[in-house]
Amino acid sequence: MNIFHLINIITAYKPNKYSKLLKEGTKEAHDLIEQHPFFRDLLNGTLPDVKYAYYLANILPIYELVEQEFLSNVTDKSVLQSTKIKKDLENYSNLLNRKIDNSTYNYSFAWVMYFKQKSRTYKKAELYVRWLADMYGGQVLKKKVKYGEKYKFKNLRKNIKFIRKMIEEDLNDDTIQKFIEEVNIVYKLHNFTISHIYQYVE
Numbered sequence: 592m593n594i595f596h597l598i599n600i601i602t603a604y605k606p607n608k609y610s611k612l613l614k615e616g617t618k619e620a621h622d623l624i625e626q627h628p629f630f631r632d633l634l635n636g637t638l639p640d641v642k643y644a645y646y647l648a649n650i651l652p653i654y655e656l657v658e659q660e661f662l663s664n665v666t667d668k669s670v671l672q673s674t675k676i677k678k679d680l681e682n683y684s685n686l687l688n689r690k691i692d693n694s695t696y697n698y699s700f701a702w703v704m705y706f707k708q709k710s711r712t713y714k715k716a717e718l719y720v721r722w723l724a725d726m727y728g729g730q731v732l733k734k735k736v737k738y739g740e741k742y743k744f745k746n747l748r749k750n751i752k753f754i755r756k757m758i759e760e761d762l763n764d765d766t767i768q769k770f771i772e773e774v775n776i777v778y779k780l781h782n783f784t785i786s787h788i789y790q791y792v793e
């Protein structure tokens with residue numbers, strides 16, 4: 592992705608004051624995960640395909656739950672990430688000649704349990720972390736993976752606005768601090784999952 596493409600994406604949306612607070616309050620966690628060896632190796636092209644494939648299998652249940660809650664009636668199906676992830680998983684299963692699902696390595700169980708008990712507003716923390724990760728960082732990662740259907744969007748600027756708007760609808764003086772905390776917890780759960788995959792999957 593060249594610099595113009597990146598600017599085009601970053602300027603897709605004019606954040607309101609709550610989105611700005613959210614970005615500031617979660618920047619440290621974002622930068623920590625961006626520098627995790629899992630993503631460092633992925634960016635360097637040295638992460639084994641099998642680890643990336645089990646990463647997809649582990650995050651799929653989260654995407655499915657978020658979509659059931661918030662995106663069941665969308666007209667633009669290109670924001671339905673689980674469909675794309677399943678396509679990527681099928682390709683990795685064929686490439687690696689083994690069935691890739693989360694029955695062998697399941698490191699997102701606690702994450703899923705945590706998600707289920709949250710109220711609707713704070714469930715949007717996942718919409719924020721996962722969808723924006725795919726829409727921003729994903730545009731860099733897309734070139735580093737063999738199958739990156741997950742990072743393809745029909746109209747990225749429009750899709751960013753759509754997801755951002757859904758998140759902002761629930762952000763106000765009463766919710767913002769807890770929302771920031773919830774996003775930081777999501778980053779920790781995500782970190783736990785990738786650390787285990789990085790260490791144990793082979």
Ligand code: HEM
Pocket residue numbers: 601610613614621624625630719720721723724727728729731732778781
């Ligand atoms: C691994 C390489 C990654 C790169 C290169 C990267 C890069 C970026 C960039 C350039 C932005 C836009 C920043 C801006 O608007 O100024 C962004 C935003 C974001 N990224 Fe990442 N990212 C990466 C990984 C991740 C991961 C693994 C996650 C989640 C687990 C993530 C979650 C997010 C979120 C939630 C935002 C939106 C921040 C906001 O504007 O509020 N990123 N990322």
